[in-house]
Amino acid sequence: MADKITTASAAWLTDPTVFAVNRTPAHSNHVTFSHIPAIGEPSDLKQSLDGEWRVEMVQASDIDLEEEPFAAEDFDDSAFGRIDVPSHLQNAGYMNHKYVNIQYPWDGHENPQEPNVPETNHVALYRRTFTVAERLDTARQNGGTVSITFHGMATAIYVWVNGVFVGYGEDGYTPNEFDITEALHDGENVVAVACYEYASASWLEDQDYWRLHGLFRSVELAAQPHVHIEDMKVEADWNPETATGSLDALLAVRNAKNAATVSATLKDLSGNVVWETALAASDETGIVSGSLDVKPWSAESPALYELQVVVIGHDGAIVETATQRVGFRRFRIEDGIMKLNGKRVVFKGADRHEFDAKRGRAITRQDMIDDITFCKRHNINAIRTSHYPNQEYWYDLCDEYGIYLIDETNLETHGSWCLPGDVVTEDSAVPGSKPEWEGACVDRVNSMMKRDYNHASVVIWSLGNESYAGDVFRAMSVHVHELDPNRPVHYEGVTHNRKYDDVTDIESRMYAHADEIEEYLKSDPKKPYISCEYMHAMGNSVGNMDEYVALERYPQYQGGFIWDFIDQAILVRLPDGDERLCYGGDFGDRPSDYEFAGDGIVFADRTPSPKAQDVKQLYANVRIVPGETGVEIANDNLFVSTADYVFVTRVLADGEPVWQAEQRFDVPAGETKHFDIEWPLEAYRGQANELTLEVSQRLAAAEEWASKGYELSFGQTVVAGSKPVAASETKPVDGIVTVGRWNAGVQGSGREILLSRTQGGIVSYTLDGREFVLRRPTLTTFRALTDNDRGAGHGYDRAQWVGAGRYAKCVNNTIEQVNDDTLKAVYEYELATPQRTHVTITYVADTTGKLHLSVDYPGETQEAPTIPAFGLEWTLPVEYSNLRFYGPGPDETYADRKHAKLGIWNTNAYDDHAPYLMPQETGNHEDVRWAEITDDAGHGMRVSRHGESAFALSLQPYSAFMLEEAQHQDELPAPKHMFLRVLAAQMGVGGDDSWMSPVHPQYHIPADKPLHLDVDIELI
Incomplete structure (x- = not known):
């Protein structure tokens, strides 16, 4: 390249108009095989540079890019450390983990002023040696070229080969490819990379995610023969009226004058030829099929075909073969509705970051297979690639398995225009309408589209996330429509400035409540609606999701994407050998947004969270x-x-x-x-x-x-049913009822129940010497706050209920012998609230060993906040950890999240404790008919509803207050007891968002309404 820049410049780092130097133009990721005779068998001419590299961390102020010796071929790097590529510098221990949501990570240490970067700017100096594989070198010697491609890096890289500067690149989520043909020589070669933590590009990459750096996707060499298909742009259309497909492909052929013909063959995946043609080679070779008898592609039936293009030289020999899998489908907005193959589509989606607890963004193919398997098993039909293009293999999987994709540009600038309290500062918005940012932003969406254009799974292009609005987005939108007149453009940010409504073809909102969405749908909307983020799944969440699903009755409601797919927690091995899932702030990172990244429907170890139970059924x-x-x-x-x-x-x-x-x-x-x-x-x-x-x-x-x-x-x-009511069992003749001065008791059938006049309730319940009352069960009016509770201020609003039951005092009791077989004790409690509401606990015990327990809350006549939970918490010996229950399950359920299957389920307190990133309320089961709490030998307690009203129940290794105090799961102590909670009711968990929206009113427990818990208990 005659205009190739040969000297690196540090000025590029803070110049938003410089974002790529010597980078190869973006192109499709089709597969090619070269047929160079000297090579022998056809070859893809690829060579991986993954594996061990050498690395040294320095400060930006310590290196001179124009004179930097570390890039020299003979530089002694023996003192450098080692790192695997792909990986992150943080995961390898070379940098500190940082997590922030909106703010830029250097805010406060310095005052962020775009396009500047912090003074403290780490640079990772990577080096490795390689010998060009013989087949690649043969292609080079036969007039071909060799390039090096960095498929993923953060945040900006300078690249040298054998001391020769070959290029600079930003936007590390699409390929940065550089021609290195002239820099190579025979034998061992050296590639050197300076990977910068911060650049002007950092202003465009403020995603709510761990700030991870380094070469986190594969690095590879690729050779291209002298005649080479550089780009394939394939339109595989499906006409629902004629039920036929058509193929329209445009090929960019390098040095086409040295080729004679291009042939194209379309095959199904069994190898059967569907259609074929041949035509003269040209620089831009157009292929048009006409009507084809093919099956349409959809997420429900992802039929794929393979387009094979063969370049034939003037001598009749094959020069190169290119293949591209295609799916025939038509995605359009018609009459204000998004339609796939003529049918209105509803996205049952999730937002997905690329993440692994050990590897960060450097996920493996198996991770991706696991993720797509989860999607298919849980009826998730769509993914938004939040907030950057994903690894190329993910798109192949979505084509193959059937997942609709919103492909999103690597762009988020939330911290540039948003102040605490969601205050918008338009003038500071990046990119806004600032011309200096337009080139970089248009380049980012262009790179994504060129790479991913041919994937049937990609149905919508997104311009980015949470970056306000402005003329730059208008330019991006225009570019997308010019490059692809068929797929619609998505961008939510125009909701902050409606004069840019033309930028997006879709009305897209974040965290709008169902009633707000319904207002839009009723107001003669001109655009289809999606929630690009909804159901904020942080911690114990995803309540009231059914309210959103109910909106599907409106034609222009076309679904939403749950935020988000997987908890972002870093697995760390502690000095004692234990492992801990860590969140923001755990690495000394300040500022930090702490546990706010724990918002997946999948836990960080890729196991499903209980929230997935409802998602699967509702989707x-x-x-x-x-x-x-x-x-x-x-x-x-x-x-x-x-x-x-x-x-x-x-x-x-x-x-x-x-x-x-x-x-x-x-x-x-x-x-x-x-x-x-x-x-x-x-x-x-x-x-x-x-x-x-x-x-x-x-x-x-x-x-x-x-x-x-x-x-x-x-x-x-x-x-x-019509099962007859069982006749009362005959009381055992050896039963004894005793009413003493301090206590009263019942004995019979090997069981004894002891009720105390001074302790305020039952103090002993034994079977053959086994004690089931460690301390008198206590009233509970509280639950460990969920993330949504904290965000909505439920703790502040309901502070009076934290200790209302825990510190309630018994103000009166009556104990009487009802007959020869039965004892009744009534305890009157005064809750520790300003209202001093009286609650009654009644025990009726008989000589069969059965206990009828009822708890009555009369309803508060004075104004009081709604109640988080109401019932009893019963401390049991630790061995009683098994739970068998009849109710909706198998996973936890709540008043606003119980689309579960009614049945009899077996679990235990440990499995029932969902390991939310921040310990919180968990393990509740709604609508329970009966439950058995036992040890491994089957001894234990059975709790059954007394009348027709079911109850809520949980069995946990920790009390509500222990959960409330812990900041991490490993801070919870080794269990010494079990905690059984039997509740008349518990409020819902909410799900609209985790920072503002309360649990919906119908899922609260009004303080002015009576509550009644009515259960029978027996030892088994």
Whole structure:
């Protein structure tokens, strides 16, 4: 290249108009194979430079880029450390971890002023040697070129090969490729990279994420033959009216004059030829197919084909073969609605950062497979690549498995225009309407589009995230539409400045409440609506998600993306050998936003969180409503019927499965049908108090992402049974009721219950000498605050309830013998609140060893805040850790998050303790009919509803106050007790956001309404 710049300049770091020097123009990531005779077999001409590199950390002020000796070929780097590529400098111990959300990480240490960078600016000096593989070198010697590509780095790199400066690059989330042909020589070569922590690019990369640096994606060499397909731009369209596809491809062929023809062949993935053609080679070779008999691509049925392009030389020999997988589909906005292949689509999505607890952004292919497997298993059909283009393999997987993508530009500048309290400062916004930033921003969206254009999974281009608005975004939008007139443009930031509404084709909002969205949908909207972020899944969250799903009845509501996919917590090995998941601030990083990155529906170790239970059911495309005459099945899929699934029908008698059958129900896409089912109700109605009719949709055959029989969706209906009321059991003749001066007790059947006049309740409950009362159960009116509670100020607003039950005092008691077999004790408590509300706890014990427990809150006549929880907390010996219960499960449920399956479930206190990044309320089970708390030998306690009202229950190794005090899971002590909470009610967890929005009113516990807990307890 005659205009190649040969000297590096430090001035580029703070010049927003310089973002790439000597970088190869962006192009598609199609696969090529060279057929150079001297090489022999066709080769992709790729050579990985991944593996061990040498590295040294210095300050920017300590190096001179123009004279820097470390780039010299003969530089002695024996004193350098070692680092694996790809990886992050932080994970390798060379830099400190930093986490901030909105603010720039140097704010306060210095006053951020764009486009400047902090004085303290780390530079990682990377070096490694390599010998060019013979096949690549042969291509070079035959007139080809060799390039080096950095697929991911942060934040800016200068690159030298054998001491020769070859290029500078920013935007480390799309390839930075440099031609190094002239810098190479025979034998061992040296590549040197100066990777800067901060550059002007840092102003464009203020994503809510750990600030991680280094070469975090693969580095590779690639050779291209003299005649080379540099770029492929493929339009694989599908016409829903004719049910046919068409292919339109534009090829950029380097040195096309040295080739004779270009042939194109389209094959299905079984290798069958669908179509083929041949034409004369030219610099820009256009390929047009005409009508094709192909299957359409969608997330439901991701049919793929392979386009193979062959360049043939004048001698008739093949020069190069290029392949690109394509899916035929049409995505358009028609009549204000986004449609895929002519059908309105609803995105059931999540926002996904690339993250691993050990590797940061340097995730592996297996990590990506695990993530996409989770998506398919949990009915997630869409991902927004928040907030940067992802690794190329992710797009291949989304094409193959079927996931819709919003591909997002590497752009976020939240801290430049937002002050504490969400105060907007328009003048300071980057990029805003500042011309000096336009080139870099347009280049970023261009690099993303050129790389990812051919992927069927990419249906929307996003201009970035939380970067306000301005003329720069208008320029980006214009560029996107010029490059791709078909896919729509997404950008949420215009909500802050509506004069830029033309920038986005989609009305996109963050964390708008369902009622606010409904107002938009009712107001004759001109654009389709999505929530690019909603359901902030921080900690124990994702309540009231059903309110958003209900909006699907509006045609222009087209779904949303849960923030976010995975908790961002760094796994650290402590000096004692234990491991801890750490969050912001744990590394001495200041400023920090602490645990705010713990907001995934997947935990940092990639295990599903309990929140995923509701997400899966509410996102299901098949909705099932059983009834006594059969089942109604609504198939919300756009293109596939239910014929290829098996439906398992079951009857549960008081939670126990008593009947099961497999059936096939064929419901075409978009239709709802009723099917008769001959439930054997009369055979079981007399054996149960309630019968559950259940129908579940399951895989009839194994998929790549799940085995045969995997359940995707279910529906249940409970109908009344007619089991006769059991006659009262005969009291044992050896039963004894004793009313003493200080205590009263009941003995019988090997059990003893002791009630105290002075302690305010039961003080002993034994079976064959086993004690189940370590201390008298206490009233609880509190729960360990969730992240949403803290963000919404629930703790502040409800401070009176923290100690109201814990410090309540017993002001009166009456103990009386009801008859020869029964003892009744009534304790009147005064809550520790300004209102001094009286609560009554009643124990009725008999000689069978059964205990009827009721707790009554009358309702406060004076104004008081709603109650977080109400019931009793019972401390048990630590061995009673097993939990079997009949209710919705298997995972925790809450008043606003209980789209779970009714049944009998087995778990334990340890598994039921969800390891949220910040310890908080967890393990609650709503609508419990009965529960058994036992040791490993089966000894323990059974708690059952006394009447028709179910109760809430949890069994945890920690009390609510222990959870409230801990900042990390490993700060919780080794369990010495179990804590059983039996509640009349607990408020919901909320989910709109984690910094402002309260739990919705219908899921609060009003202080002015009575509460009644009514259960029977027996030892088993």
